[in-house]
Amino acid sequence: MKKIATAYVLTYTLLIISIWCGVAIGSVHIPIEVLWNQSVDETAANIFWKIRLPRVLLAGLVGASLAIAGAAFQGLLKNPLADPYTLGISSGASVGAVMTIFLNISIPVVGLYALPTFSMIGAIITMVIVMSFARVVDRSLKMETLILTGVIFSSFLGSLISLMIALSGEELRQVIGWLLGSVSMRGWPYVQMIIPFVIVGSLMLWTQRRELNVLLYGEERAKHLGVNVKKSKYLILVGGSMLTGAAVAVSGTIGFVGLVVPHMTRMIWGSDHRHLLPLSFFNGATLLIICDLVARTIILPRELPIGVITAFIGAPVFSYIFYKQRRGKGVRA
Secondary structure, eight states, X not given: OXXXXXXXXXXXXXXXXXXXXXXXXXXXXXXXXXXXXXXXXXXXXXXXXXXXXXXXXXXXXHHHXXXXXXXXXXXXXXXXXXXXXXXXXXXXXXXXHHHHHHTTOOOTTTGGGHHHHHHHHHHHHHHHHXXXXXXXXXXXXXXXXXXXXXXXXXXXXHHHHHHHHHHOSTTHHHHHHHHHOXXXXXXXXXXXXXHHHHHHHHHHHHTTHHHHHHHTTOHHHHHHTTOOHHHHXXXXXXXXXXXXXXXXXXXXXXXXXXXXXXXXXXXXXXXOHHHHHHHHHXXXXXXXXXXXXXXXXXXXXXXXXXXXXXXXXXXXXXXXXXXXXXTTOOOOO
């Protein structure tokens, strides 16, 4: 119990520090006094409330969404290499988002939420196809089969995106901006856009925290222990795809967050999903806020896409996990 309490204290402390660093550090320094007295520096106050704070919050929400989705997928599939990126779900969400931009799709009823809605539809459809195809090829659903299936569908979906880019006119700049992955100049509307999906998707996964623990012992044993396996799978897949689709819709494709954060959290604090899910959620927020800070300050006055920074971190970790799995010493979900 003491270990878990320590985990939450450290997690919250790191998150608060990262949020303040994210809003304070940059080409313009933000003094802490602007939190309660905007007249101290009106320019800094405007930058804080209108640019920095929504950007940091958006980065945190995107990172949290991808991390908790990755933790749920890894638990469901009993595979530490499973995440929205490696399973091709991010690519499916990207196709949905890019198609919405390319075709200029708008739905009067949902208004602002048309983009995340189609992005989520793309994510869910891709997840169902990847899982179905992998199970047809290999009923045991081995790690290699899932990863290869994800790569196959990511390549196919990537070709669809390339086709839309080739046919794009005025939409090209917006499409490319989405694909590079960034939370720059998004503002409060995008924070408002993602929040409902983060809340609903996270709650869906949270309700399955005990079921995920039981599923670690296999589907047959879970059934004997009273778990409705089919319902649990449905809720986890839909909830994870919803979070991924919403994250991609507001920030573009940002890889490896859903892989690195749950894996490291599990290694340090254990695999009990009652704590793994919330800890991954907050650690994912912390990681992406820090990555965004690095992306916008490392080569001032220019800015790197945030996906570049996460790839630098994620690729070596992915390689390490894969190596340990192949050597038979991997950390199991």
